[in-house]
Amino acid sequence: MIVMKFGGTSVEDAIAVDRIAGIVRSRLAEHPLVVVSAMSKVTDGLLAMAAAAGKGDGDKAVDLCHQVRERHYATAGELLHTGLFTEVHGKLQTEFESLEHLLRGISAVGELTPRTADYVVSFGERLSSIIVTAAFAGREIPATLLDARKVIITDRQHGRAVPQVEEINHALQLHAQPLIAAGRVPVMGGFIGSTRDGITTTIGRGGSDFSAALAGAGLHAERIEIWTDVDGMKTTDPRICPDAHRIKVISFDEAAELAYFGAKVLHPATVLPAVEQNIPVLVLNSRNPSNEGTRIVARTPKSKSLFKAIAAKQRITIIEIVAARMLMAHGFLAAVFEIFDRHRCAIDIVSTSEVSISVTVDSNEAIPAIAADLEKLAYVKFSGRQAIICLVGESIRERPGVAAQVFDAVKDINVRMISQGASEINMSFVVEETDVPAAIKRLHARFFSEVDPEVFD
Numbered sequence: 336m337i338v339m340k341f342g343g344t345s346v347e348d349a350i351a352v353d354r355i356a357g358i359v360r361s362r363l364a365e366h367p368l369v370v371v372s373a374m375s376k377v378t379d380g381l382l383a384m385a386a387a388a389g390k391g392d393g394d395k396a397v398d399l400c401h402q403v404r405e406r407h408y409a410t411a412g413e414l415l416h417t418g419l420f421t422e423v424h425g426k427l428q429t430e431f432e433s434l435e436h437l438l439r440g441i442s443a444v445g446e447l448t449p450r451t452a453d454y455v456v457s458f459g460e461r462l463s464s465i466i467v468t469a470a471f472a473g474r475e476i477p478a479t480l481l482d483a484r485k486v487i488i489t490d491r492q493h494g495r496a497v498p499q500v501e502e503i504n505h506a507l508q509l510h511a512q513p514l515i516a517a518g519r520v521p522v523m524g525g526f527i528g529s530t531r532d533g534i535t536t537t538i539g540r541g542g543s544d545f546s547a548a549l550a551g552a553g554l555h556a557e558r559i560e561i562w563t564d565v566d567g568m569k570t571t572d573p574r575i576c577p578d579a580h581r582i583k584v585i586s587f588d589e590a591a592e593l594a595y596f597g598a599k600v601l602h603p604a605t606v607l608p609a610v611e612q613n614i615p616v617l618v619l620n621s622r623n624p625s626n627e628g629t630r631i632v633a634r635t636p637k638s639k640s641l642f643k644a645i646a647a648k649q650r651i652t653i654i655e656i657v658a659a660r661m662l663m664a665h666g667f668l669a670a671v672f673e674i675f676d677r678h679r680c681a682i683d684i685v686s687t688s689e690v691s692i693s694v695t696v697d698s699n700e701a702i703p704a705i706a707a708d709l710e711k712l713a714y715v716k717f718s719g720r721q722a723i724i725c726l727v728g729e730s731i732r733e734r735p736g737v738a739a740q741v742f743d744a745v746k747d748i749n750v751r752m753i754s755q756g757a758s759e760i761n762m763s764f765v766v767e768e769t770d771v772p773a774a775i776k777r778l779h780a781r782f783f784s785e786v787d788p789e790v791f792d
Protein backbone atom coordinates (compact mmCIF):
# COMPACT_ATOMS: atom_id res chain seq x y z
CA MET A 336 0.00 0.00 0.00
CA ILE A 337 0.99 3.64 -0.29
CA VAL A 338 0.00 6.81 1.59
CA MET A 339 -0.92 9.92 -0.40
CA LYS A 340 -1.20 13.20 1.51
CA PHE A 341 -2.73 16.27 -0.11
CA GLY A 342 -2.04 19.67 1.46
CA GLY A 343 -4.38 22.64 1.71
CA THR A 344 -3.72 24.03 -1.74
CA SER A 345 -4.28 20.59 -3.28
CA VAL A 346 -7.87 20.65 -1.96
CA GLU A 347 -8.43 24.41 -2.10
CA ASP A 348 -11.37 24.35 -4.53
CA ALA A 349 -13.37 22.10 -6.86
CA ILE A 350 -10.74 22.19 -9.63
CA ALA A 351 -8.04 21.12 -7.18
CA VAL A 352 -10.13 18.27 -5.75
CA ASP A 353 -11.02 17.08 -9.23
CA ARG A 354 -7.31 17.09 -10.09
CA ILE A 355 -6.32 14.99 -7.08
CA ALA A 356 -9.11 12.51 -7.84
CA GLY A 357 -7.33 11.90 -11.15
CA ILE A 358 -4.01 11.42 -9.36
CA VAL A 359 -5.46 8.97 -6.83
CA ARG A 360 -7.26 7.04 -9.57
CA SER A 361 -3.97 6.60 -11.40
CA ARG A 362 -2.57 4.78 -8.33
CA LEU A 363 -5.51 2.58 -7.32
CA ALA A 364 -3.55 -0.57 -8.09
CA GLU A 365 -1.11 0.41 -5.31
CA HIS A 366 -3.85 0.53 -2.63
CA PRO A 367 -3.62 4.12 -1.42
CA LEU A 368 -4.71 5.53 1.90
CA VAL A 369 -5.39 9.25 1.44
CA VAL A 370 -4.72 11.96 4.03
CA VAL A 371 -6.11 15.45 3.40
CA SER A 372 -5.50 18.84 4.99
CA ALA A 373 -8.19 21.44 5.51
CA MET A 374 -8.86 23.56 2.41
CA SER A 375 -6.17 26.25 2.19
CA LYS A 376 -6.53 29.09 4.74
CA VAL A 377 -9.39 27.34 6.54
CA THR A 378 -7.27 26.45 9.59
CA ASP A 379 -6.28 30.12 9.94
CA GLY A 380 -9.95 31.07 9.53
CA LEU A 381 -11.03 28.66 12.25
CA LEU A 382 -8.36 29.98 14.60
CA ALA A 383 -9.56 33.52 13.92
CA MET A 384 -13.16 32.48 14.67
CA ALA A 385 -12.11 30.82 17.90
CA ALA A 386 -10.11 33.90 18.93
CA ALA A 387 -13.01 36.26 18.17
CA ALA A 388 -15.41 34.08 20.13
CA GLY A 389 -12.93 33.86 22.99
CA LYS A 390 -12.96 37.67 23.19
CA GLY A 391 -16.74 37.61 23.37
CA ASP A 392 -17.26 38.78 19.78
CA GLY A 393 -19.72 36.06 18.76
CA ASP A 394 -21.06 38.01 15.79
CA LYS A 395 -17.64 38.32 14.21
CA ALA A 396 -16.94 34.63 14.85
CA VAL A 397 -20.21 33.57 13.24
CA ASP A 398 -19.63 35.91 10.33
CA LEU A 399 -16.25 34.29 9.63
CA CYS A 400 -17.89 30.90 10.03
CA HIS A 401 -20.47 31.73 7.36
CA GLN A 402 -17.75 32.66 4.89
CA VAL A 403 -16.03 29.34 5.43
CA ARG A 404 -19.38 27.54 5.20
CA GLU A 405 -20.23 29.13 1.83
CA ARG A 406 -16.85 28.12 0.44
CA HIS A 407 -17.40 24.49 1.43
CA TYR A 408 -20.95 24.46 0.05
CA ALA A 409 -19.80 26.00 -3.24
CA THR A 410 -16.94 23.51 -3.60
CA ALA A 411 -19.21 20.55 -2.87
CA GLY A 412 -21.82 21.95 -5.28
CA GLU A 413 -19.32 22.18 -8.12
CA LEU A 414 -17.90 18.73 -7.49
CA LEU A 415 -20.96 16.57 -6.89
CA HIS A 416 -24.00 15.61 -8.91
CA THR A 417 -27.39 16.44 -7.41
CA GLY A 418 -28.07 13.21 -5.51
CA LEU A 419 -24.65 13.08 -3.86
CA PHE A 420 -24.67 16.84 -3.24
CA THR A 421 -27.92 16.66 -1.28
CA GLU A 422 -26.44 13.99 0.95
CA VAL A 423 -23.13 15.80 1.48
CA HIS A 424 -24.83 19.17 1.96
CA GLY A 425 -26.82 17.63 4.80
CA LYS A 426 -23.62 16.36 6.47
CA LEU A 427 -21.84 19.69 6.05
CA GLN A 428 -24.86 21.54 7.38
CA THR A 429 -24.90 19.44 10.54
CA GLU A 430 -21.19 20.18 11.08
CA PHE A 431 -21.59 23.92 10.51
CA GLU A 432 -24.60 24.11 12.84
CA SER A 433 -22.59 22.48 15.58
CA LEU A 434 -19.61 24.78 14.90
CA GLU A 435 -21.80 27.88 15.06
CA HIS A 436 -23.41 26.67 18.25
CA LEU A 437 -19.98 26.08 19.73
CA LEU A 438 -18.74 29.56 18.74
CA ARG A 439 -21.79 31.15 20.38
CA GLY A 440 -21.06 29.12 23.50
CA ILE A 441 -17.39 30.18 23.62
CA SER A 442 -18.44 33.78 23.10
CA ALA A 443 -21.03 33.62 25.89
CA VAL A 444 -18.38 32.39 28.32
CA GLY A 445 -15.77 34.74 26.83
CA GLU A 446 -13.00 32.22 27.35
CA LEU A 447 -11.23 29.96 24.89
CA THR A 448 -9.46 26.94 26.37
CA PRO A 449 -6.80 25.04 24.39
CA ARG A 450 -9.12 22.06 24.40
CA THR A 451 -11.98 24.01 22.80
CA ALA A 452 -9.61 25.67 20.31
CA ASP A 453 -8.53 22.22 19.15
CA TYR A 454 -12.13 21.19 18.73
CA VAL A 455 -12.92 24.30 16.65
CA VAL A 456 -9.85 23.90 14.47
CA SER A 457 -10.57 20.19 13.87
CA PHE A 458 -13.54 21.15 11.71
CA GLY A 459 -11.15 22.08 8.87
CA GLU A 460 -9.92 18.55 8.20
CA ARG A 461 -13.25 16.97 9.08
CA LEU A 462 -15.05 19.09 6.47
CA SER A 463 -12.46 18.71 3.72
CA SER A 464 -12.35 14.94 4.18
CA ILE A 465 -16.15 14.71 3.85
CA ILE A 466 -16.06 16.59 0.55
CA VAL A 467 -13.04 14.73 -0.81
CA THR A 468 -14.52 11.33 0.04
CA ALA A 469 -17.75 12.16 -1.79
CA ALA A 470 -15.92 13.64 -4.78
CA PHE A 471 -13.78 10.49 -5.05
CA ALA A 472 -16.84 8.26 -4.82
CA GLY A 473 -18.38 10.18 -7.72
CA ARG A 474 -15.17 9.63 -9.75
CA GLU A 475 -14.82 5.87 -9.68
CA ILE A 476 -12.69 5.73 -6.54
CA PRO A 477 -14.08 3.37 -3.87
CA ALA A 478 -13.47 5.90 -1.09
CA THR A 479 -14.51 5.48 2.56
CA LEU A 480 -14.26 8.26 5.13
CA LEU A 481 -12.04 7.29 8.05
CA ASP A 482 -12.36 9.52 11.14
CA ALA A 483 -8.77 10.43 12.09
CA ARG A 484 -9.83 10.56 15.72
CA LYS A 485 -10.30 6.81 15.74
CA VAL A 486 -6.75 6.30 14.53
CA ILE A 487 -4.38 9.10 15.55
CA ILE A 488 -4.32 8.61 19.32
CA THR A 489 -2.40 11.33 21.17
CA ASP A 490 -1.62 12.59 24.64
CA ARG A 491 -3.60 15.56 25.93
CA GLN A 492 -1.25 18.47 25.14
CA HIS A 493 -3.75 20.44 23.11
CA GLY A 494 -2.36 22.29 20.10
CA ARG A 495 0.76 20.13 20.02
CA ALA A 496 -0.46 16.74 21.13
CA VAL A 497 2.05 13.93 20.92
CA PRO A 498 0.99 10.90 18.84
CA GLN A 499 1.10 7.58 20.72
CA VAL A 500 2.66 5.31 18.14
CA GLU A 501 1.79 1.90 19.56
CA GLU A 502 -1.85 2.76 19.99
CA ILE A 503 -1.95 4.35 16.55
CA ASN A 504 -0.51 1.24 14.96
CA HIS A 505 -3.07 -0.88 16.73
CA ALA A 506 -5.92 1.42 15.63
CA LEU A 507 -4.64 1.41 12.04
CA GLN A 508 -4.76 -2.39 11.99
CA LEU A 509 -8.26 -2.26 13.40
CA HIS A 510 -9.80 0.54 11.30
CA ALA A 511 -7.71 1.13 8.18
CA GLN A 512 -6.19 -2.23 7.25
CA PRO A 513 -9.55 -4.00 6.74
CA LEU A 514 -10.73 -1.21 4.42
CA ILE A 515 -7.59 -1.45 2.32
CA ALA A 516 -7.81 -5.25 2.26
CA ALA A 517 -11.38 -4.93 0.98
CA GLY A 518 -10.20 -2.74 -1.90
CA ARG A 519 -11.47 0.51 -0.38
CA VAL A 520 -9.55 3.81 -0.34
CA PRO A 521 -9.67 5.26 3.19
CA VAL A 522 -9.76 9.07 3.25
CA MET A 523 -8.63 10.56 6.55
CA GLY A 524 -8.23 14.15 7.71
CA GLY A 525 -4.67 14.99 8.73
CA PHE A 526 -3.56 17.12 11.70
CA ILE A 527 -6.28 15.96 14.11
CA GLY A 528 -6.43 13.12 16.56
CA SER A 529 -7.94 12.30 19.89
CA THR A 530 -6.93 11.25 23.35
CA ARG A 531 -7.62 7.72 24.55
CA ASP A 532 -10.87 8.93 26.03
CA GLY A 533 -12.03 10.53 22.81
CA ILE A 534 -11.21 14.22 23.31
CA THR A 535 -10.28 15.90 20.02
CA THR A 536 -6.65 17.11 19.74
CA THR A 537 -4.35 18.55 17.06
CA ILE A 538 -0.71 17.64 16.51
CA GLY A 539 0.79 21.03 15.54
CA ARG A 540 0.51 23.36 12.54
CA GLY A 541 1.40 21.70 9.28
CA GLY A 542 0.75 18.38 11.03
CA SER A 543 -1.01 16.60 8.17
CA ASP A 544 2.39 15.53 6.85
CA PHE A 545 3.01 13.97 10.26
CA SER A 546 -0.36 12.16 10.14
CA ALA A 547 0.57 10.75 6.74
CA ALA A 548 3.94 9.55 8.02
CA LEU A 549 2.36 7.91 11.06
CA ALA A 550 -0.15 6.11 8.84
CA GLY A 551 2.58 5.09 6.41
CA ALA A 552 4.81 3.73 9.17
CA GLY A 553 1.96 1.92 10.93
CA LEU A 554 0.76 0.26 7.74
CA HIS A 555 4.29 -0.46 6.41
CA ALA A 556 3.63 1.58 3.29
CA GLU A 557 5.85 1.10 0.25
CA ARG A 558 6.10 4.86 0.03
CA ILE A 559 4.61 8.08 1.32
CA GLU A 560 3.67 10.77 -1.16
CA ILE A 561 3.36 14.36 0.08
CA TRP A 562 1.42 16.27 -2.59
CA THR A 563 1.76 20.05 -2.46
CA ASP A 564 1.85 23.09 -4.77
CA VAL A 565 5.53 23.11 -5.76
CA ASP A 566 7.71 20.63 -7.69
CA GLY A 567 9.18 19.10 -4.53
CA MET A 568 11.72 20.47 -2.07
CA LYS A 569 13.70 23.37 -3.46
CA THR A 570 17.15 24.70 -2.76
CA THR A 571 15.44 27.53 -0.90
CA ASP A 572 11.98 29.00 -0.33
CA PRO A 573 10.78 29.72 -3.89
CA ARG A 574 8.83 32.73 -2.65
CA ILE A 575 12.13 34.41 -1.76
CA CYS A 576 14.16 33.03 -4.68
CA PRO A 577 11.99 32.19 -7.69
CA ASP A 578 15.04 30.64 -9.35
CA ALA A 579 15.44 28.00 -6.60
CA HIS A 580 16.22 24.57 -8.04
CA ARG A 581 14.30 21.39 -7.44
CA ILE A 582 16.24 18.91 -5.28
CA LYS A 583 15.83 15.55 -6.98
CA VAL A 584 17.05 13.46 -4.10
CA ILE A 585 17.88 14.30 -0.50
CA SER A 586 18.72 12.24 2.57
CA PHE A 587 16.34 11.83 5.51
CA ASP A 588 18.79 13.69 7.77
CA GLU A 589 19.11 16.64 5.42
CA ALA A 590 15.35 16.84 4.90
CA ALA A 591 14.77 16.73 8.66
CA GLU A 592 17.19 19.61 9.29
CA LEU A 593 15.60 21.67 6.54
CA ALA A 594 12.07 21.05 7.72
CA TYR A 595 13.01 21.86 11.28
CA PHE A 596 14.70 25.09 10.23
CA GLY A 597 11.74 26.45 8.34
CA ALA A 598 11.37 24.79 4.94
CA LYS A 599 7.60 24.88 5.20
CA VAL A 600 7.13 22.31 2.47
CA LEU A 601 7.51 19.44 4.97
CA HIS A 602 6.56 19.11 8.65
CA PRO A 603 9.70 18.41 10.72
CA ALA A 604 8.38 15.23 12.32
CA THR A 605 7.36 13.67 9.03
CA VAL A 606 10.53 11.96 8.19
CA LEU A 607 11.06 10.30 11.57
CA PRO A 608 8.44 7.55 11.41
CA ALA A 609 9.42 6.93 7.79
CA VAL A 610 13.17 6.85 8.43
CA GLU A 611 12.80 4.24 11.13
CA GLN A 612 11.34 1.89 8.57
CA ASN A 613 13.24 3.03 5.52
CA ILE A 614 10.05 4.09 3.75
CA PRO A 615 10.82 6.48 0.88
CA VAL A 616 9.03 9.83 1.07
CA LEU A 617 8.26 11.74 -2.13
CA VAL A 618 7.31 15.41 -2.32
CA LEU A 619 5.19 15.97 -5.43
CA ASN A 620 3.22 18.73 -7.14
CA SER A 621 -0.52 18.15 -7.54
CA ARG A 622 -0.61 20.86 -10.21
CA ASN A 623 2.17 19.18 -12.14
CA PRO A 624 1.87 15.47 -11.33
CA SER A 625 4.23 14.27 -14.04
CA ASN A 626 7.15 16.08 -12.39
CA GLU A 627 9.32 13.66 -10.40
CA GLY A 628 9.46 15.92 -7.35
CA THR A 629 11.87 15.17 -4.53
CA ARG A 630 12.74 11.74 -3.27
CA ILE A 631 13.76 11.54 0.38
CA VAL A 632 15.88 8.46 0.96
CA ALA A 633 18.09 7.02 3.69
CA ARG A 634 21.36 8.02 2.03
CA THR A 635 22.00 10.40 -0.82
CA PRO A 636 24.55 9.84 -3.52
CA LYS A 637 27.63 12.03 -3.14
CA SER A 638 27.08 15.43 -4.65
CA LYS A 639 29.56 17.90 -6.05
CA SER A 640 27.58 20.71 -4.47
CA LEU A 641 28.54 21.90 -1.03
CA PHE A 642 24.95 22.44 0.17
CA LYS A 643 21.58 20.93 -0.55
CA ALA A 644 19.46 23.86 0.54
CA ILE A 645 19.05 26.99 2.62
CA ALA A 646 16.13 27.56 4.98
CA ALA A 647 15.05 30.35 7.30
CA LYS A 648 13.15 30.03 10.53
CA GLN A 649 11.46 33.29 11.43
CA ARG A 650 9.93 34.60 14.69
CA ILE A 651 12.96 33.75 16.76
CA THR A 652 13.91 35.43 20.04
CA ILE A 653 17.49 35.56 21.32
CA ILE A 654 17.81 35.39 25.09
CA GLU A 655 21.16 36.50 26.53
CA ILE A 656 21.74 35.35 30.06
CA VAL A 657 24.63 36.92 31.93
CA ALA A 658 25.65 35.31 35.18
CA ALA A 659 25.28 37.73 38.07
CA ARG A 660 28.67 36.80 39.50
CA MET A 661 31.81 37.26 37.40
CA LEU A 662 32.27 33.66 36.36
CA MET A 663 29.69 31.09 35.56
CA ALA A 664 29.43 29.08 38.70
CA HIS A 665 29.29 25.34 38.68
CA GLY A 666 25.72 24.27 37.94
CA PHE A 667 24.74 27.55 36.27
CA LEU A 668 24.03 25.98 32.86
CA ALA A 669 22.02 23.21 34.45
CA ALA A 670 19.94 25.75 36.37
CA VAL A 671 19.32 27.77 33.20
CA PHE A 672 18.31 24.78 31.10
CA GLU A 673 16.08 23.48 33.86
CA ILE A 674 14.03 26.67 33.56
CA PHE A 675 13.50 26.17 29.82
CA ASP A 676 12.65 22.57 30.44
CA ARG A 677 10.10 23.44 33.09
CA HIS A 678 8.35 25.78 30.65
CA ARG A 679 8.51 23.14 27.90
CA CYS A 680 10.40 25.59 25.71
CA ALA A 681 12.71 24.12 23.06
CA ILE A 682 16.06 25.81 22.41
CA ASP A 683 17.52 25.83 18.89
CA ILE A 684 20.97 27.42 19.10
CA VAL A 685 23.19 27.91 22.13
CA SER A 686 26.40 29.85 22.40
CA THR A 687 28.40 30.50 25.51
CA SER A 688 31.18 32.75 26.72
CA GLU A 689 32.99 32.99 29.99
CA VAL A 690 30.19 34.87 31.72
CA SER A 691 27.18 34.59 29.50
CA ILE A 692 25.06 32.22 27.56
CA SER A 693 22.83 33.05 24.59
CA VAL A 694 20.04 30.84 23.36
CA THR A 695 17.43 31.13 20.63
CA VAL A 696 13.83 30.07 21.08
CA ASP A 697 10.69 30.34 18.97
CA SER A 698 8.87 33.49 20.03
CA ASN A 699 6.06 32.31 22.27
CA GLU A 700 3.77 33.19 25.15
CA ALA A 701 5.96 31.44 27.72
CA ILE A 702 8.80 33.96 27.31
CA PRO A 703 7.68 36.43 30.03
CA ALA A 704 7.35 33.58 32.54
CA ILE A 705 10.75 32.20 31.54
CA ALA A 706 12.23 35.68 31.91
CA ALA A 707 10.84 36.01 35.42
CA ASP A 708 12.50 32.74 36.44
CA LEU A 709 15.81 33.49 34.71
CA GLU A 710 16.03 36.90 36.37
CA LYS A 711 16.29 35.16 39.71
CA LEU A 712 19.73 33.85 38.63
CA ALA A 713 21.11 36.27 36.09
CA TYR A 714 20.81 39.45 34.05
CA VAL A 715 18.64 38.74 31.05
CA LYS A 716 18.30 40.51 27.71
CA PHE A 717 15.90 39.71 24.91
CA SER A 718 16.00 40.48 21.20
CA GLY A 719 12.89 39.60 19.24
CA ARG A 720 12.25 39.60 15.49
CA GLN A 721 15.27 37.45 14.74
CA ALA A 722 15.60 34.61 12.27
CA ILE A 723 17.81 31.55 11.94
CA ILE A 724 19.34 30.98 8.53
CA CYS A 725 20.32 27.38 8.10
CA LEU A 726 22.44 25.82 5.36
CA VAL A 727 22.18 22.07 5.03
CA GLY A 728 24.31 19.54 3.23
CA GLU A 729 26.11 16.33 4.02
CA SER A 730 29.18 17.39 2.06
CA ILE A 731 30.13 20.17 4.48
CA ARG A 732 31.67 17.57 6.78
CA GLU A 733 34.55 16.97 4.46
CA ARG A 734 35.25 20.44 3.13
CA PRO A 735 37.48 22.95 4.84
CA GLY A 736 36.86 26.68 4.49
CA VAL A 737 33.08 26.41 4.28
CA ALA A 738 32.42 28.96 7.00
CA ALA A 739 34.67 31.51 5.31
CA GLN A 740 32.70 31.22 2.07
CA VAL A 741 29.36 31.48 3.84
CA PHE A 742 30.24 34.57 5.85
CA ASP A 743 31.91 36.21 2.88
CA ALA A 744 28.58 35.93 1.01
CA VAL A 745 26.76 37.80 3.78
CA LYS A 746 29.59 40.07 4.89
CA ASP A 747 27.43 43.21 4.82
CA ILE A 748 24.72 41.66 6.99
CA ASN A 749 24.89 41.67 10.76
CA VAL A 750 25.32 38.05 11.84
CA ARG A 751 24.90 36.76 15.41
CA MET A 752 25.18 33.39 17.10
CA ILE A 753 26.92 31.11 14.65
CA SER A 754 26.54 27.40 15.09
CA GLN A 755 27.60 24.29 13.29
CA GLY A 756 25.26 21.50 14.37
CA ALA A 757 26.64 18.41 16.01
CA SER A 758 25.22 16.45 13.11
CA GLU A 759 27.78 18.35 10.98
CA ILE A 760 25.30 18.65 8.17
CA ASN A 761 23.96 22.05 9.06
CA MET A 762 25.46 25.43 9.63
CA SER A 763 23.23 28.08 11.09
CA PHE A 764 23.39 31.66 12.24
CA VAL A 765 21.01 34.37 13.37
CA VAL A 766 20.12 37.59 11.53
CA GLU A 767 17.43 40.22 11.98
CA GLU A 768 14.15 39.09 10.42
CA THR A 769 14.26 41.99 7.96
CA ASP A 770 17.61 40.74 6.62
CA VAL A 771 16.29 37.28 5.71
CA PRO A 772 15.46 37.89 2.02
CA ALA A 773 18.81 39.58 1.33
CA ALA A 774 20.80 36.91 3.18
CA ILE A 775 19.01 34.06 1.40
CA LYS A 776 19.34 35.64 -2.02
CA ARG A 777 23.07 36.23 -1.56
CA LEU A 778 23.75 32.75 -0.25
CA HIS A 779 21.67 31.19 -2.98
CA ALA A 780 23.49 33.15 -5.66
CA ARG A 781 26.84 32.13 -4.16
CA PHE A 782 26.19 28.42 -3.71
CA PHE A 783 23.55 27.51 -6.28
CA SER A 784 24.37 29.44 -9.43
CA GLU A 785 25.91 26.25 -10.80
CA VAL A 786 24.51 22.97 -9.56
CA ASP A 787 25.18 19.28 -9.90
CA PRO A 788 22.60 17.98 -12.42
CA GLU A 789 22.61 14.57 -10.73
CA VAL A 790 21.02 16.08 -7.65
CA PHE A 791 19.30 19.28 -8.81
CA ASP A 792 17.06 20.33 -11.65
Ligand code: ADP
Binds near residue numbers: 345570599
Ligand atom coordinates in the same frame (compact mmCIF):
# COMPACT_ATOMS: atom_id res chain seq x y z
P1 ADP B 1 0.71 22.24 1.89
O1 ADP B 1 -0.54 23.01 2.07
O2 ADP B 1 0.69 21.39 0.65
O3 ADP B 1 1.13 21.49 3.10
P2 ADP B 1 2.69 24.22 2.52
O4 ADP B 1 2.22 25.61 2.28
O5 ADP B 1 2.71 23.69 3.91
O6 ADP B 1 1.83 23.29 1.56
O7 ADP B 1 4.15 24.00 1.90
C1 ADP B 1 4.41 24.32 0.54
C2 ADP B 1 5.06 25.68 0.43
O8 ADP B 1 6.30 25.66 1.13
C3 ADP B 1 5.43 26.07 -0.96
O9 ADP B 1 4.37 26.69 -1.64
C4 ADP B 1 6.62 27.01 -0.76
O10 ADP B 1 6.24 28.35 -0.89
C5 ADP B 1 7.05 26.78 0.68
N1 ADP B 1 8.48 26.47 0.83
C6 ADP B 1 9.30 27.01 1.77
N2 ADP B 1 10.54 26.54 1.66
C7 ADP B 1 10.52 25.64 0.63
C8 ADP B 1 11.51 24.82 0.02
N3 ADP B 1 12.79 24.80 0.43
N4 ADP B 1 11.13 24.02 -1.00
C9 ADP B 1 9.84 24.03 -1.44
N5 ADP B 1 8.88 24.80 -0.92
C10 ADP B 1 9.21 25.60 0.12
Ligand code: ASP
Binds near residue numbers: 526
Ligand atom coordinates in the same frame (compact mmCIF):
# COMPACT_ATOMS: atom_id res chain seq x y z
N1 ASP C 1 -4.53 22.36 8.27
C1 ASP C 1 -3.44 22.32 9.19
C2 ASP C 1 -2.64 23.61 9.10
O1 ASP C 1 -2.95 24.47 8.30
C3 ASP C 1 -2.55 21.12 9.01
C4 ASP C 1 -1.91 20.97 7.66
O2 ASP C 1 -2.36 21.58 6.70
O3 ASP C 1 -0.94 20.22 7.57
O4 ASP C 1 -1.71 23.77 9.84
Ligand code: MG
Binds near residue numbers: 541544599600601602
Ligand atom coordinates in the same frame (compact mmCIF):
# COMPACT_ATOMS: atom_id res chain seq x y z
MG1 MG D 1 2.19 21.83 4.94
